Amino acid sequence: MKRLIWMIAAIAMLVSLTSIPAFAGGGGDPFLGEWALTTDKTQSFEIHKDKKTGVYSLKDASGELALQKKDKHTFVASGPDGDMVLSLDTSSGTLTVEKNGTALAYRKAIRIINLTPFNFTFLFLVGLIGGLVSGFIGSGGAFVLTPGMMSLGVDGLVAVASNMCHKFPKAMVGAYKRYKYGQVDLKMGVIMAASAIFGVLVGIRVQQYINEILGDAGSNLYVSFAFLVVLVVVGGIVFSDARKIARTGGVETTTRLAKAVQKINLFPMMTFNRAKIRVSFWFTVPIGFATGFLAATIAVGGFVGVPGMIYILGMSSLMASATELVIAFGMGLVGSIQWGMLGLIDIRLTLIILTGSILGIQLGALGTTYVKDYVIKVVMGTIMLMVAVSRGLAIPVYLRDLGWMTFTDTTAYVLNQTSFGVMCLALLTGAVIILNSIFKGMLAEKRAAKLAEAAVHGNV
Amino acid sequence: MDMKLSGFEKNVAACAFAEAGDFKTAKEMLVAGAKKEGVARRADAVKAGLWGLASACLLAIVFVNEDLVTDLYTRGKWFAALPIASVFIFTFVHGSFANYFLSTLGLKPKGKK
Numbered sequence: 177m178k179r180l181i182w183m184i185a186a187i188a189m190l191v192s193l194t195s196i197p198a199f200a201g202g203g204g205d206p207f208l209g210e211w212a213l214t215t216d217k218t219q220s221f222e223i224h225k226d227k228k229t230g231v232y233s234l235k236d237a238s239g240e241l242a243l244q245k246k247d248k249h250t251f252v253a254s255g256p257d258g259d260m261v262l263s264l265d266t267s268s269g270t271l272t273v274e275k276n277g278t279a280l281a282y283r284k285a286i287r288i289i290n291l292t293p294f295n296f297t298f299l300f301l302v303g304l305i306g307g308l309v310s311g312f313i314g315s316g317g318a319f320v321l322t323p324g325m326m327s328l329g330v331d332g333l334v335a336v337a338s339n340m341c342h343k344f345p346k347a348m349v350g351a352y353k354r355y356k357y358g359q360v361d362l363k364m365g366v367i368m369a370a371s372a373i374f375g376v377l378v379g380i381r382v383q384q385y386i387n388e389i390l391g392d393a394g395s396n397l398y399v400s401f402a403f404l405v406v407l408v409v410v411g412g413i414v415f416s417d418a419r420k421i422a423r424t425g426g427v428e429t430t431t432r433l434a435k436a437v438q439k440i441n442l443f444p445m446m447t448f449n450r451a452k453i454r455v456s457f458w459f460t461v462p463i464g465f466a467t468g469f470l471a472a473t474i475a476v477g478g479f480v481g482v483p484g485m486i487y488i489l490g491m492s493s494l495m496a497s498a499t500e501l502v503i504a505f506g507m508g509l510v511g512s513i514q515w516g517m518l519g520l521i522d523i524r525l526t527l528i529i530l531t532g533s534i535l536g537i538q539l540g541a542l543g544t545t546y547v548k549d550y551v552i553k554v555v556m557g558t559i560m561l562m563v564a565v566s567r568g569l570a571i572p573v574y575l576r577d578l579g580w581m582t583f584t585d586t587t588a589y590v591l592n593q594t595s596f597g598v599m600c601l602a603l604l605t606g607a608v609i610i611l612n613s614i615f616k617g618m619l620a621e622k623r624a625a626k627l628a629e630a631a632v633h634g635n636v
Numbered sequence: 637m638d639m640k641l642s643g644f645e646k647n648v649a650a651c652a653f654a655e656a657g658d659f660k661t662a663k664e665m666l667v668a669g670a671k672k673e674g675v676a677r678r679a680d681a682v683k684a685g686l687w688g689l690a691s692a693c694l695l696a697i698v699f700v701n702e703d704l705v706t707d708l709y710t711r712g713k714w715f716a717a718l719p720i721a722s723v724f725i726f727t728f729v730h731g732s733f734a735n736y737f738l739s740t741l742g743l744k745p746k747g748k749k
Binding site for chain 2: 628
């Protein structure tokens with residue numbers, strides 16, 4: 177059975193490495209931004225898109241030129257010195273510009289943002305807090321980073337790539353730490369990671385299909401709506417369950433659904449020794465798949481993966497959140513290789529975030545040894561519901577972009593900023609609950625040690 | 637015997653000795669534990685300093701040569717190995733620093749002293 181698991185994982189990895197389309201996984205329209213000539217990086221141009229009219233334009237030192245979209249990956253333009261065809265090769269990330277019989281290759285320019293002390297501190301702190309949350313609940317610590325980096329002036333795709341490249345080593349450290357604490361079911365993690373990678377592949381295709389049909393605004397609306405539904409439903413279940421457990425003495429019980437699932441004897445049945453469950457392989461796969469699917473579309477796979485392992489398979493919160501880190505490592509590594517092959521990782525950004533997040537994830541991981549299992553559900557439920565509010569605030573802006581609502585630019589700006597602010601607040605709230613729980617747990621441990629010491633010395 | 641016991645187990649064992657009337661052994665266990673903790677913390681601080689220095693050096697190499705690094709690391713295709721390998725190396729070095737740094741601050745998983 178072990179061989180079968182490793183074979184499935186290896187095949188999934190290989191398939192994914194060869195078939196994930198370039199520029200997949202979010203970050204916006206791949207055409208937009210600065211493109212530099214591969215042979216001379218000083219020669220560059222920028223592609224813009226007018227949000228209201230949807231018209232693309234090319235801007236370089238000589239002026240601005242309107243572009244007409246020919247198909248999904250091709251633009252044509254008529255300039256003063258002849259026609260021009262721009263075609264994007266999504267497998268290599270190269271934009272070929274054909275003009276007067278000559279073809280020139282351009283690649284996305286990595287805009288070197290000025291790393292001021294503020295930028296450095298901002299990235300370090302977001303990494304630290306994100307790492308703390310990820311180490312504790314297994315996921316959800318990095319969703320602020322992509323919009324955060326973009327607000328510093330980083331290109332959308334570079335932000336997604338650099339964020340992804342910091343996630344997998346962070347998850348690796350968290351998984352290793354929690355494995356040492358006896359909280360990771362590696363067998364479950366590998367199976368889930370393999371099925372999650374397939375989920376990512378399908379998720380990307382669905383995302384691209386929606387983008388083709390609905391356009392950018394429609395796609396954003398779909399993502400936000402899916403975000404909202406998943407977060408409200410799953411977050412609501414997790415949060416109310418955590419409150420119920422807190423009221424009844426803090427002891428987790430296996431759900432009736434999980435007990436029923438464990439009773440179904442469907443070949444091949446698998447025993448997960450660390451998680452202390454025996455369940456059919458066919459119930460683990462859909463949860464892994466859903467994790468990957470949602471990671472590719474709404475970037476919060478762990479918010480279904482962890483509750484799925486708890487409520488459907490019957491794992492404890494502690495075990496599920498730790499095992500999620502193995503899944504995050506698998507998906508993150510594959511994604512990072514893809515982004516790296518497109519040359520979009522800004523290693524400086526990745527390393528700064530890593531300095532904070534590796535510290536944070538170790539603190540979050542050791543924090544799990546001081547708290548009761550249900551605290552993980554409290555943190556997860558709180559963050560999910562707050563992020564749902566954040567996404568809810570962004571929906572009117574997308575409805576406006578589609579022309580279904582009308583309000584001023586100022587209102588749209590305020591809604592966007594508030595949405596981002598609530599997202600940051602969600603992460604901060606999670607971090608505060610975690611630190612408070614760790615502090616209380618450590619204090620209780622110290623008190624117990626002091627009482628023991630006092631008892632001994634009192635008798636001397 | 638005490639080499640294999642965790643902090644919590646030592647406290648419980650000391651209590652057991654005290655309850656049995658062997659106060660001397662109980663006190664010795666607690667004093668020895670406190671001394672060992674102090675020595676271990678100092679050793680962790682030194683290790684944290686060394687790994688921290690190594691981590692800072694790696695960051696300095698990247699930032700001092702940021703133009704060259706950015707150029708090489710963003711060439712795509714097989715050059716993808718560079719950022720992936722770099723984050724693995726940095727994670728190992730900085731992860732070790734973070735581990736000893738947290739230990740120096742007295743932040744250890746429950747049951748470990």
